[in-house]
Amino acid sequence: MKFLFACDLDNTLIHSYKHKTDDDICIEIYNGREQSFISRRTAELLSGVVKKILFVPVTTRSVEQYQRIHWTEKIKPEFAVVSNGANFLRAGVVDKNWRRDSSEFIQPYLNELREREKIFSRDLNLTVCRIVDESFLFLKCSDEVRTHELAEKIQKQTGLNVNYSGQKIYLFPPKLNKGAALMRLKKIFTPQKIFAAGDSATDLPMLDVADFAYLQKNFPDNGRYKKFSGIESVMEEIKSV
DSSP: OOEEEOOOOOOOTEEEEEGGOOEEEEEEETTTTTEEEEEEHHHHHHHHOOOTEEEEOOSSOHHHHHHHOOOOOOOOOSEEEEEEGGGEETTTEEEEHHHHHHHHHHHHHHHHHHHHHHHHHOOTTTTHHHHTTEEEEEEEEEEHHHHHHHHHHHHHSSSSSEETTTEEEEOOOOTTTTHHHHHHHHHOOOOEEEEEEESSSHHHHEEEEEEEEEEEESSSOSSEEEEEESHHHHHEEEHHH
8 A cells, every 4th residue: 555544533533423513424323322423525535535545543542432433334444543552453353463562561551550540540530530451541530620730740650651631631651652553554554655633642643653744723733743624624635645
């Protein structure tokens, strides 16, 4: 495959019911409720992109969360990187070799992740506290002020990488990031060029690896990335290459 398009999912390629418009296509149902959507225009453009470029979603979603997505046949990807790089799916199935290699750099941090999970599970200001796919710790705070304060405090106490956005906090083993995952994809598929798009701090390592990097315009950066307001513009540019 000549080109590879690595793309974040939530708030980049797809969006929640909170931002749904009448023409959107539902691609995820959770607990009987429509949860995530893709715009019809995005789906149309993506169907053209996947005909000539390898499209690989790269997401922090867990295996189970990713498997809830029901792609339309025209845009359904054969491969996906999930758990922020800890797992690689081939036709929806976890690649055991990839997971074995991931476990080597995750394992040294599992005890700390579990200890912190025990501590944070007693924090009444947290609405969610769980280890995702035996890979990283995810916390959700009751408000954004609390999120910022707790994330800053944790970062001073640990060698884990701490990312936060809105009410969410992620504690990752140092080598568990989307950039490292994209380097692994590069070895597997040997593309000539890599395109990558994202919207948050967890996406920045991936964008740094890509030849063409696109970042949502509302996320602050130092000018290293090309900004976009809608993923449609990114895919139109990819198709023109």
